[in-house]
Amino acid sequence: MADLSPKLLPVGYQSRSATTADVHAVHCLVTACENDLHGRATTGSDRIAADLGLPGLDLKYDTILVRDSTGELAGWSWVKGRRATVHVHPGHRGQGLGSSLLAWAEARAGQLGSDRIAQTVSDSDHAAIALLRSSGYSRIVTEWLLEIAMPVEPEVPEPPAGITVRPFRPGDEQAAYQLTEDAFDEWQQRRKSYAEWARHTVERATFEPAASPVALADDQMVGAVLSLDVPGNGEGYVERVAVRRDHRNRGIARMLLQEAFRTFHRQGKQTCTLWTHSDTGARSLYERIGMTVQRSSTVYGKALTAG
Numbered sequence: 592m593a594d595l596s597p598k599l600l601p602v603g604y605q606s607r608s609a610t611t612a613d614v615h616a617v618h619c620l621v622t623a624c625e626n627d628l629h630g631r632a633t634t635g636s637d638r639i640a641a642d643l644g645l646p647g648l649d650l651k652y653d654t655i656l657v658r659d660s661t662g663e664l665a666g667w668s669w670v671k672g673r674r675a676t677v678h679v680h681p682g683h684r685g686q687g688l689g690s691s692l693l694a695w696a697e698a699r700a701g702q703l704g705s706d707r708i709a710q711t712v713s714d715s716d717h718a719a720i721a722l723l724r725s726s727g728y729s730r731i732v733t734e735w736l737l738e739i740a741m742p743v744e745p746e747v748p749e750p751p752a753g754i755t756v757r758p759f760r761p762g763d764e765q766a767a768y769q770l771t772e773d774a775f776d777e778w779q780q781r782r783k784s785y786a787e788w789a790r791h792t793v794e795r796a797t798f799e800p801a802a803s804p805v806a807l808a809d810d811q812m813v814g815a816v817l818s819l820d821v822p823g824n825g826e827g828y829v830e831r832v833a834v835r836r837d838h839r840n841r842g843i844a845r846m847l848l849q850e851a852f853r854t855f856h857r858q859g860k861q862t863c864t865l866w867t868h869s870d871t872g873a874r875s876l877y878e879r880i881g882m883t884v885q886r887s888s889t890v891y892g893k894a895l896t897a898g
């Protein structure tokens with residue numbers, strides 16, 4: 592059972608592992624942090640549910656919640672392999688909870704046999720950056736949130752010769768998994784199992800097939816944009832973009848993105864967003880179709896020493 596030694600916790604705080612019943616409380620914590628930093632929240636509760644349901648994540652040992660004396664969630668952390676996440680509620684900062692959770696995450700990653708640990712932090716979160724730097728972390732990659740405003744209906748170019756486009760439909764799951772994971776393998780460190788991939792894409796409650804166009808050549812999927820409709824924030828969100836290597840630089844990604852934007856526009860959305868990072872090389876493509884960077888995050892990492 593995950594537990595923080597009371598010696599590591601400020602007086603009045605207690606810890607325990609997360610359960611799937613904690614999704615709502617964790618979502619409130621994460622969105623409180625996002626609102627504090629950016630004035631708006633982008634994480635849906637289904638993202639938290641997907642993270643807590645990750646295959647191979649043992650909630651009992653790989654997650655920790657810290658609550659105050661009233662039972663309110665003050666911070667949490669989870670570790671999967673070499674990836675960690677730490678959040679401290681804005682109302683509970685400056686008391687050492689971040690340091691305690693970071694120490695717990697490093698210890699847990701070490702127990703899991705990782706020789707490195709990494710976590711993503713918003714570039715606006717100066718306190719978290721200072722803590723990571725003073726704990727020996729350095730920058731690995733930069734991530735950007737890009738957004739397009741859609742005051743008028745976006746125009747969609749014609750598909751290149753031999754390519755047809757249609758919305759994602761049931762039965763496309765395996766082909767989309769193969770295509771997107773093959774493409775992401777060009778830079779990701781670990782290929783996802785189908786179950787893990789599906790939890791973050793097509794099995795999410797917010798998955799929006801109508802705004803997820805796929806490109807076909809001879810009935811084979813050669814391109815896909817997988818989108819989410821996050822309730823309440825009035826914007827579309829693109830979760831995955833991939834084009835098979837032998838069909839790149841033909842304008843397929845650009846066309847699929849415009850198609851997704853047009854669908855979201857017809858649904859009444861004013862904007863659409865996506866995250867990308869410095870290893871993908873895709874930022875210029877997004878900027879050329881009119882997306883602009885809204886904010887950035889950095890993945891920080893450090894080597895763990897044995898023991």
Ligand SMILES: CC(C)(COP(=O)(O)OP(=O)(O)OC[C@H]1O[C@@H](n2cnc3c(N)ncnc32)[C@H](O)[C@@H]1OP(=O)(O)O)[C@@H](O)C(=O)NCCC(=O)NCCS
Pocket residue numbers: 774775777832833834835838839840841842843844845846866867868871872873875876877879
């Ligand atoms: C990123 C990715 C989706 C781009 O797919 P793509 O279909 O090759 O993209 P496009 O053809 O629309 O655009 C690519 C480039 O070709 C150019 N291009 C567009 N139409 C073209 C055409 N008809 N002829 C030649 N070049 C063309 C574009 O200007 C663009 O150049 P830029 O990057 O300098 O802006 C693809 O490289 C991929 O799957 N990468 C791996 C997965 C990944 O990183 N996905 C993004 C995660 S955020």
